[in-house]
Amino acid sequence: MKKIYITAGLLLSLMTGYSQNKNTEKADKMFQSYQYVGAVEEYLKLAQNKKGDGYVYKQLADSYYNVFNMEEASKWYAKAVETKQDAETFYRYAQTLRTLGKYPDANKQMDKFASMSPNDQRAKDHKANPNYIPSLTNKDKLFDVKDTKINSKDQADFGAVLANDNTLYFVSSRNTGKKTDKWIDQPYLDIYQSTRSEDGTLSEPKAVGDLNTPFHDGPITISADGNTIYFARDSHSEGSYEKDKKNKVKLGQQGLYKATKVDGKWTNVQALPINSTKYSVSNPSLSKDGKVLYFASNMPGGLGETDIWKISIGNNNYGKPENLGNKINTSGRESFPNITDDNVLYFASSGRQGFGGLDIFKIDLNANDEVINLGKPVNTEKDDFSFSLNTSKNVGYFSSNRSGKDNIYQAIPVCGVEAIAVVKDKKTGKVLADAKVAILDSKQNVIATKQSNASGEVAYKVECDTEYILQASKEDYDPSTSNVTKTKSGKVTINLELEPVEVVITDKEVLLSPIYFEYNKSNITAQGATELDKLVKVLNKNPQMKIFVKAHTDTKGGADYNLKLSDQRAQATVQYVISKGISKDRISGKGFGFTELKVNCKECTEEQDAQNRRSEFLIVK
Known part of the structure; x- marks a missing residue:
């Protein structure tokens, strides 16, 4: 580029358009309008009717990637790279594998990327330090x-x-x-x-x-x-x-x-x-x-x-x-x-x-x-x-x-404090490895998520004089939450005890732990995915069951905004469950804003707001 003064986009190479044809037109339109589940369905039809090619496989992988289904994304990236692809496809495949913790496999794809673009600085850095992501992610917050x-x-x-x-x-x-x-x-x-x-x-x-x-x-x-x-x-x-x-x-x-x-x-x-x-x-x-x-x-x-x-x-x-x-x-x-x-x-x-x-x-x-x-x-x-x-x-x-x-x-x-979470089984007292430990701010916005090590520990660098929330979750356990109080410096150790539980199913609804979303956003977080995976298991065990998702907000903000936000969250929830293989005719959803408050209050406390910010999973059949 001759111009280097404009936005970041002009500091990068011009993006090349991807190949489309009449067969992929419907799927491509869905993909471009963020209807990833619909796009998956259309791309899958092409793949299953032997009309799939490297482009379709890549689009399938990208669609799954965008609904937080890394397992399926990895599967289709694997098929895509068996065809002729540019170096960037191998690079994204490697990124997907890293999110699944498959660092050796990711490094293999980075090796291929490096062989295709040996003069690319990313290729050179990979060869010198192939395992940089964990250290980069875990570094102190500056x-x-x-x-x-x-x-x-x-x-x-x-x-x-x-x-x-x-x-x-x-x-x-x-x-x-x-x-x-x-x-x-x-x-x-x-x-x-x-x-x-x-x-x-x-x-x-x-x-x-x-x-x-x-x-x-x-x-x-x-x-x-x-x-x-x-x-x-x-x-x-x-x-x-x-x-x-x-x-x-x-x-x-x-x-x-x-x-x-x-x-x-x-x-x-x-x-x-x-x-x-x-x-x-x-x-x-x-x-x-x-x-x-x-x-x-x-x-x-x-x-x-x-x-x-x-x-x-x-x-x-x-x-x-x-x-x-x-x-x-x-x-x-x-x-x-x-x-x-x-x-x-x-x-x-x-x-x-x-x-x-x-x-x-x-x-x-x-x-x-x-x-x-x-x-x-x-x-x-x-x-x-x-x-x-x-x-x-x-x-x-x-x-x-x-x-x-x-x-x-x-x-x-920021100045730093190290908050150390120790995850244990509440009944046996044994430490739990590979538990997900999320750190949230005081408004319950998820900042980051890590997995506990063999000692059941996760360490976060946090700001001084700031309150945080630590939330631990693991498959077949009920999540546990604990506050990190304000402190000037040093280390704070928090015990998070997880109790083994089964999902509670009443005659009216499936009861899950709160589905957290990032502040003012509707995309599914890692914590939300963990809870929704439980719902997916229930639906798989009960093939006749149909669910209606009701998403609610607290009373902060305008009615129209909250109604729209809650509906976006309800649809994001539905899309995630469908992306896990549940038929779209078995789950639907709608946002209700703050029209159906659980706690009817004028000057609500934070606890009351939390009760009003909820998702309900009603059994309609």
């Missing part, structure tokens, strides 16, 4: 992540940098009144600013008119005193571009520019001498003393598609660009550098071992340290990038497309 509430509804927002005067600068394509970039069919980017209050809230963003042009502007970096700004700008603004006649677009390069603040206005815009019509330079970050400027570029002499570089700055003089070398740069993409006041460099990379897409990494340039993955919750399987940290205010910002588009999130450094 930051707490929160929404910033300044993201636009449909447009991209990223590149947030907090200046010392509490002005937050970022770039956004929210200005739909301007031209559209035909290359990506999105509005051009503008630079925006918002004021951060002492409690961390941000004012309504407004465009920085002094710096914006009809074309792309941003991201930015700003000096410690707030009077000098460096920013990226599209060369279209200077009439410099190449014509792509096939796509009917004008391809420009990104360059870096400098402006100074005079009487509250940005003026005296100057192009840096490192700009070129042959390559792009973007994503600037200025050192605390203003003497070094870091940036990303695809200029000659790099190691990958885009690398991180730096130049020295004197009195309006600029040194020669210097590549940061292979300790930081890879054969993949490195971009969005941010240098902190204490000389720690944060950057995004697709060429290092991570959870998927772009991950955010850091390295202390003061020491002979290695590059560190920031881990969860900053990094996800999506693109996570553009991390900046204001050390004096102890707050950071980064961007991610985990919600489906580029949004800005807040990152707060």
Whole structure:
């Protein structure tokens, strides 16, 4: 790609469309509209009628993957890779196997991936360290992540940098009144600013008119005193571009520019001498003393598609660009550098071992340290990038497309406490290995889930002065829950005793433990899957039984919103059970919001809210 300034999508290769035909048209439409169970049915028909091929097998695997049925996903990925597939299919198959704990099998698929793409950095890293996922997942939590509430509804927002005067600068394509970039069919980017209050809230963003042009502007970096700004700008603004006649677009390069603040206005815009019509330079970050400027570029002499570089700055003089070398740069993409006041460099990379897409990494340039993955919750399987940290205010910002588009999130450094759960059989007192232990926040949102080791233990790094909930579950046992109280530091040991139970079936319903969902979401969690698997067993043992799922919420939030959310959760529950082989005519569901409260209260306690947030599994036959 010649452009490296736009959202994370433009830092990745353009996605190739998959092959479709008339046979797969119905299934493909369902797949694209997230009707994964229906898609499975249609793809299975093709496979069973001998109309299946590598594409159908791959789509089947992806469909099962999206309804949390990793066993079936693994089965169809196995068939898919017996046909001609690209390297990425082997890569996802390996990821699926890892979720099933089949690390040796996953490594075999990674071996094939590496043989197909030996020069891919992921292949090289695999060969050097094939078992990185467990250590990456279990690493200490470094930051707490929160929404910033300044993201636009449909447009991209990223590149947030907090200046010392509490002005937050970022770039956004929210200005739909301007031209559209035909290359990506999105509005051009503008630079925006918002004021951060002492409690961390941000004012309504407004465009920085002094710096914006009809074309792309941003991201930015700003000096410690707030009077000098460096920013990226599209060369279209200077009439410099190449014509792509096939796509009917004008391809420009990104360059870096400098402006100074005079009487509250940005003026005296100057192009840096490192700009070129042959390559792009973007994503600037200025050192605390203003003497070094870091940036990303695809200029000659790099190691990958885009690398991180730096130049020295004197009195309006600029040194020669210097590549940061292979300790930081890879054969993949490195971009969005941010240098902190204490000389720690944060950057995004697709060429290092991570959870998927772009991950955010850091390295202390003061020491002979290695590059560190920031881990969860900053990094996800999506693109996570553009991390900046204001050390004096102890707050950071980064961007991610985990919600489906580029949004800005807040990152707060956390101190750590180790919470250790010990899972035991309540009747015998024996420790239980391979039990699932989930850690939840005080609102019962699942943060992570691990399995107990041979000693029945699971350890979580948690924040200081914060309450958590530990929830243990194991097949043929009733789940157990215990609170982790606030503590300053050190270790906290919690005993979780599981009592062996059978599922209770009355003449009216099947009684299960609460089905937990993530806050404001309807996707099935690992804990929810464990409980619903019990329902699947009951239905398999009682082939004439039919179930109606009723999903309820508490009274917090609007009636329409809760009704919609509860219905989404009911349908997600139904879809999960069907995906496990239960006929769709044996289970249905509906959301009731808070129209049928179990506890009718005006100012409900948390316990009362919990009773109202429930799923019921009524026996209709």
